[in-house]
Amino acid sequence: MKAIVFDSGSARLDERPDPAPAPGEALVRPTLMGIAPPDLAVLAGRVVFTGVMGHEGVGVVERVNADADTRAKWEGKRVVFTPWVSCGGCNLCARGLSPQCQARTVMGLHRRDGCFAERFTIPAANLVEVPKALADDAALFAGVVAAAVHAARVARIEGKPFVTVLGDGAEGLVTAQVLAALNASVRLLGETPARFTRCEKWGIKHRHVSEVGQRRDQDIVVDCSNTPAGMDLAMHLARPRGVIITRNAPALVPLAGLASRPAGADLAPVVCNELHVVGAGWGNLRDGVDLLARGGVEVSSLITRRNRLSDGVGAFRSAMQPDCVRFLMGQS
Numbered sequence: 532m533k534a535i536v537f538d539s540g541s542a543r544l545d546e547r548p549d550p551a552p553a554p555g556e557a558l559v560r561p562t563l564m565g566i567a568p569p570d571l572a573v574l575a576g577r578v579v580f581t582g583v584m585g586h587e588g589v590g591v592v593e594r595v596n597a598d599a600d601t602r603a604k605w606e607g608k609r610v611v612f613t614p615w616v617s618c619g620g621c622n623l624c625a626r627g628l629s630p631q632c633q634a635r636t637v638m639g640l641h642r643r644d645g646c647f648a649e650r651f652t653i654p655a656a657n658l659v660e661v662p663k664a665l666a667d668d669a670a671l672f673a674g675v676v677a678a679a680v681h682a683a684r685v686a687r688i689e690g691k692p693f694v695t696v697l698g699d700g701a702e703g704l705v706t707a708q709v710l711a712a713l714n715a716s717v718r719l720l721g722e723t724p725a726r727f728t729r730c731e732k733w734g735i736k737h738r739h740v741s742e743v744g745q746r747r748d749q750d751i752v753v754d755c756s757n758t759p760a761g762m763d764l765a766m767h768l769a770r771p772r773g774v775i776i777t778r779n780a781p782a783l784v785p786l787a788g789l790a791s792r793p794a795g796a797d798l799a800p801v802v803c804n805e806l807h808v809v810g811a812g813w814g815n816l817r818d819g820v821d822l823l824a825r826g827g828v829e830v831s832s833l834i835t836r837r838n839r840l841s842d843g844v845g846a847f848r849s850a851m852q853p854d855c856v857r858f859l860m861g862q863s
């Protein structure tokens with residue numbers, strides 16, 4: 532089968548044998564795949580990884596290596612999938628902290644082949660069925676929406692707080708929509724007008740990041756910027772005793788093996804202003820599917836470009852263009 536493989540510092544379209552599902556695993560044929568910021572972090576060498584890339588997609592289950600009931604439940608179904616796999620046996624898993632499992636693997640990022648291929652395997656327990664009414668183009672964003680819902684829960688929106696979302700990638704644009712729907716007064720700060728002016732159609736205020744004063748008046752700042760500078764800016768936007776939710780993905784993947792950590796921000800404002808800094812990770816994929824199925828978030832405008840998997844690694848160059856929000860790959 533064809534697969535996009537990262538090895539020895541570069542990505543290439545390669546031929547690989549079809550993977551065989553281990554006990555409990557499903558063999559999935561991806562129909563649509565998304566190139567997300569962590570994939571670009573792999574390309575840039577910020578995440579140490581060798582193998583088939585990709586962790587975001589929609590697919591059809593071809594076969595499950597499990598009992599008849601599990602096979603009947605999943606085979607032929609259209610699914611999205613949680614990309615990380617916990618061990619189920621360590622003390623963190625036993626305490627309900629399986630997303631933080633120290634032995635976890637992550638598709639396309641850490642010790643597990645990903646989905647940029649004609650087939651991949653994932654535990655059946657990681658699958659979530661996609662409702663018939665939800666098209667692949669929308670379902671692809673289930674993980675992005677799930678993470679935004681999770682961040683909103685962590686932020687505990689009460690009343691009508693002033694919220695700033697940093698970052699104009701898909702993560703920031705979806706998080707701003709989810710928070711705005713919770714009655715928060717949301718503005719999004721971005722660096723690329725071609726990306727963040729999408730906010731207008733959702734009635735969400737937006738500004739270029741260079742145009743805002745650092746007045747320390749925001750109740751909540753959600754950092755989806757994917758840059759080391761995001762945390763520094765967040766500390767200067769949040770009010771005293773305000774909350775910073777960080778979803779800064781390259782800084783979120785030490786479990787995936789960060790090659791070189793960016794220089795740390797000066798955390799003095801956290802101390803002096805008694806800021807609450809909380810991380811928010813993947814979220815529950817089912818929350819993402821449910822919100823998309825209810826039409827609670829608009830994602831179609833986030834699809835900037837697309838091509839086929841067999842067109843190879845040129846997709847990454849397009850995905851890195853400043854105006855690209857999400858680059859999608861199909862099989863044909």
Ligand SMILES: [Zn+2]
Nearest residue numbers: 618621624632
């Ligand atoms: Zn574990």
